[in-house]
Amino acid sequence: MTKLTTVQLNAPYLILIGDLGDATYAKTGLGIVQWRPDLVAGQLRFEGCEIDMGVPDMTVAEAAKAGVKSLLIGVAPIGGVVPDSWWASIEEAAGAGMDIICGLHFRLADFPKLVASAESSGARLIDVRRPPANLPVGTGIKRSGKRVLMVGTDCAIGKKYSALALDQAMREAGMNSTFRATGQTGIMLAGEGLPIDAVVADFISGAAELISPDNYEDHWDVIEGQGSLFHPGYAGVSLGLLHGSQPDAFVLCHDATRTVISGWEHFALPSIQDCIDQHVLMGSRTNPDIRCVGISVNTSALPADERLDYLANLSNETGLPCVDPLIDGCGAIVEHIKQLYSED
């Protein structure tokens, strides 16, 4: 029987930036350096590159010698393709035994010279947008340990950032936590995970169960969310993730000035209270104790003098800690979690 597993990456990474001139397109690499510097051995830059991620420059040969395990393509260029001139280095890395990690839309396996290089050394070609072939159907069987899932009033509303910030704040507060990834960028940051929106529909909750396996009773999985239960395109993904994650707690992510579903403007955003209530209702199917433990709000589009009032009012209405994670951090949510679960 094939072992059921998430996508598993090997660190440390050499991050390929190439000859990129605009940092906008290097946000994958920059995000890893920001959140997980411990995974990064160095950067691979070519002549003309105008970005410096502040980590050591390394050639492929130097990285191989230093025991670097993977070359990670750290860019998302316009058109989603890698310039022809970069492939020689990618092939060299594969030939030297380094896994190639890519989150772009093309398939590494469609490049025959790269495939040959990887086969010669035993290196893996890992498209983090593609889930493994063997995934289980969700069982709904309760797993040990605690879980907090990010959910949202919409897509692209700060769920990944909130999860990373909450995980960091939990560890800073001395808690035992792990960020769990459900999308390609998150997988590169976590070193493992599954792209939940790319699995076959029958296996959404089963994939979610694999992402946060049994753990110590005091351990918290901080699970990146996907989509929204209120999104006319993606709600199925969100419900399967909710059921499979079996979260004890969830953090609702919201944008203070968004009123309609982004790109689906004929759909109003749900109210905060409806969003909380429906997640409790649906989530209680696999975890009857589910509750909302905080609200993470992107307030960047609010005038500075309205920001604090907005969060204070929302906190009064809901009885929950409300933060902008980029400005306030997630400490208030961590404190609330500690209080709620201290007796456990």
Add this chain to the structure above:
Amino acid sequence: MTKLTTVQLNAPYLILIGDLGDATYAKTGLGIVQWRPDLVAGQLRFEGCEIDMGVPDMTVAEAAKAGVKSLLIGVAPIGGVVPDSWWASIEEAAGAGMDIICGLHFRLADFPKLVASAESSGARLIDVRRPPANLPVGTGIKRSGKRVLMVGTDCAIGKKYSALALDQAMREAGMNSTFRATGQTGIMLAGEGLPIDAVVADFISGAAELISPDNYEDHWDVIEGQGSLFHPGYAGVSLGLLHGSQPDAFVLCHDATRTVISGWEHFALPSIQDCIDQHVLMGSRTNPDIRCVGISVNTSALPADERLDYLANLSNETGLPCVDPLIDGCGAIVEHIKQLYSED
């Protein structure tokens, strides 16, 4: 741009039964003869076959001459494989220009001689379990015409049968209706559809939108359901199908004696009222007018003298017509639909 489309089959079919000895394994073929005899030109049987579906026997050569468009593998044998001795006939049909239609788990494209035969004639090899590669994300934009979706307290609880019976009863009552298929057997019966549980998670509601396109205002799509909103493994499929179908109405399918999710016995079946309420709540996101119009109950495991009381009590509790479609037909539900929507 690639045209977005459902799986589209060409009738009439020649149904391959081969040398099968046990009708249990021919239920695919028997179901098509039962529900859609108009699609069936004949049966292809080999020496030793002990099943007769009551349609003309035809050789491949006779079928090709008679203008038969597809050879449909009408069996689901143990192990899910077709006996070696059958392949010559399947290849002959493909070589004669007939599409090959298969709902088993293997891939027709993995049989090189069959692929060569199909290529020589331009015939298509159609695995109805596999969705087309290009599917859209759900838009949530309202479509014209009316839709009734089958939903269930569990999987495998009579949703396909109920949809077929309701569609038939609607047409017998002079209504303009079409059965819409969301699973492999349904697709063979309808001649088109999409296997909704096999699409990539991001495209569930988009696939559902393709299945029941714009139609006349008085036309009803009767949509086969999949999974259950309460199923710990498959709820994501069910929610995406609910959102994408935008049903005006739904029929709740139930088994009178089932108390737990089949195969997931640690999960109680939801109450009928909870099941109605949650489908109204979640379905109203893409169709605010959604309502339950009837309950279809499998009463086969009830003692005969309890059956009528059971249905009468359920009808009293819910104010809805409650039928066992196999015994009572769906006429009572059709009458209720006619009353509710007559003023439209």
